[in-house]
Amino acid sequence: MATATAHPKFNLISSEHVVGAKVYDPSGKEIGEIDHLMIDKISGQARYAVVNV
Numbered sequence: 460m461a462t463a464t465a466h467p468k469f470n471l472i473s474s475e476h477v478v479g480a481k482v483y484d485p486s487g488k489e490i491g492e493i494d495h496l497m498i499d500k501i502s503g504q505a506r507y508a509v510v511n512v
Contacts, residue, residue: 482510 480493491512496505 477508482508 474496478493478495481489482491482493484490491510494509494511497507497509498504499506
């Protein structure tokens with residue numbers, strides 16, 4: 460199971476900590492897990508996550 464962690468001095472997170480992370484609906488029910496992230500090549504920002512349900 461992946462857990463999201465970040466380096467205390469930088470606002471960065473490794474993709475290995477995001478892929479496989481569980482995804483929950485607003486009521487707290489598990490609905491799937493993150494399969495991969497789609498990242499904007501220009502800005503470097505994650506635009507959305509693809510979720511396996």
